[in-house]
Amino acid sequence: MTIHFLLNGKKTTLDVAPDRRAVDVLREVCGLTGTKEGCGAGECGACTILVDGESRLSCLMLAAQLAGREITTIEGISDEGHLHPLQDAFIQHGAVQCGFCTPGMILSASALLNRNPNPSRADIRMGLSGNLCRCTGYQKIVDAVAATARREEES
Amino acid sequence: MTQVYLPRTLAELWSYLEGKPEALVYAGGTDLLVKMRTGKVTAAPALICLERLAEIRDVRETADAIRIGAAATHAELLRHPLILTHLPVLTQALHTLGSPLIRNMGTIGGNICTASPAGDTLPPLYILRAEVELCNGETIRIMTIEEFITGPGATQLQKGELLTGVLLKKPVEYNFHHFEKVGQRKSMACAVASMAALLRLSPAGVIEAARLSWGSVGPTVVTAAVVEDALIGEKLSLETLAAAAGKIKQIVAPIDDVRATAEYRRSVSGNLLLRLLDARPPS
Numbered sequence: 289m290t291i292h293f294l295l296n297g298k299k300t301t302l303d304v305a306p307d308r309r310a311v312d313v314l315r316e317v318c319g320l321t322g323t324k325e326g327c328g329a330g331e332c333g334a335c336t337i338l339v340d341g342e343s344r345l346s347c348l349m350l351a352a353q354l355a356g357r358e359i360t361t362i363e364g365i366s367d368e369g370h371l372h373p374l375q376d377a378f379i380q381h382g383a384v385q386c387g388f389c390t391p392g393m394i395l396s397a398s399a400l401l402n403r404n405p406n407p408s409r410a411d412i413r414m415g416l417s418g419n420l421c422r423c424t425g426y427q428k429i430v431d432a433v434a435a436t437a438r439r440e441e442e443s
Numbered sequence: 444m445t446q447v448y449l450p451r452t453l454a455e456l457w458s459y460l461e462g463k464p465e466a467l468v469y470a471g472g473t474d475l476l477v478k479m480r481t482g483k484v485t486a487a488p489a490l491i492c493l494e495r496l497a498e499i500r501d502v503r504e505t506a507d508a509i510r511i512g513a514a515a516t517h518a519e520l521l522r523h524p525l526i527l528t529h530l531p532v533l534t535q536a537l538h539t540l541g542s543p544l545i546r547n548m549g550t551i552g553g554n555i556c557t558a559s560p561a562g563d564t565l566p567p568l569y570i571l572r573a574e575v576e577l578c579n580g581e582t583i584r585i586m587t588i589e590e591f592i593t594g595p596g597a598t599q600l601q602k603g604e605l606l607t608g609v610l611l612k613k614p615v616e617y618n619f620h621h622f623e624k625v626g627q628r629k630s631m632a633c634a635v636a637s638m639a640a641l642l643r644l645s646p647a648g649v650i651e652a653a654r655l656s657w658g659s660v661g662p663t664v665v666t667a668a669v670v671e672d673a674l675i676g677e678k679l680s681l682e683t684l685a686a687a688a689g690k691i692k693q694i695v696a697p698i699d700d701v702r703a704t705a706e707y708r709r710s711v712s713g714n715l716l717l718r719l720l721d722a723r724p725p726s
Contacts, residue, residue: 342518353494
């Protein structure tokens, strides 16, 4: 089937099987391998994308569900070669180790900050609770998101 | 390749279903797509996704009742002022359900139709005496959630029928709503045991009315009139709750599984009652 959608701000038309998983369409058809597949069952959050600005699991969405939506993947979050403030903060705070969870973490964090620009540490933990990280122990990730919120508030 | 339909209206949905009566219906996909991937559900001739069906997604109120559209997501309900105002026990349960990602996708109708013994919205819906509205495009059936869910993963939903709404009376006679879930971690964890409670406390702290239910400790949600009767007329105290806890431990029918032993679940079922003392609203 032919689907039209906005992918990282670009009008996109694809001819794909409607029952193909969104994560496979993004990675294999669009070549956007920043979106990771961890568990494939909605448990780990590595495949997080934004659908009309809300965080979703692309392993539990089918290609047909992309139609008409505004999709943001990690590749679309930076602006013309400038890192997104969250990406910058993750680097500054050492919040990236193996990196596999990072794209999903950053997209969940960005959805959280859009909804709640001034989150407490508890809000941040709650907001990221569907994204698993097996390296960092989460502290530096929470630090990075908290620092981004502070920075946005000051600017 | 399986066709995937995304009806925008119920009229479209009924016409798809008429053409493909064997089609599988999903909303968030957080259960069905996982089961299809693991082979528990084998390939369907077609899939119908309810995510764009605005008609059954809103929350409405009348003077004494609330109607929740079955395709409302958990996140939408968690933020909804009508739910927070009138059904705080449901809000409390939604806080513990899955993760923000799962709550953005999964729906209340999906949680009911999946009918898992560990479904987090189910204990509150049982004590709220929720009714489900089932429609096949021509006729509407309404039954209590207790009648609808017949076993683990089993419901009275018939082929060609859709759960369209959840109907609830505002529980105005209860001034203490409580839900607690015990799992192996806070997020993305199936309940080892959970308990929902609606109590009416007098100014002197006497329990005047009580409805209680337990999740994950039987094939379906467990309710127990014996336990409720043991509380009614008594002061909310550790002695009262401990006596009731002794009774519920005899009634629940838990199983051993990877998450916990039956014996542990039995203990937790009783201990969850004791927590009502800490959770009671300030008088």
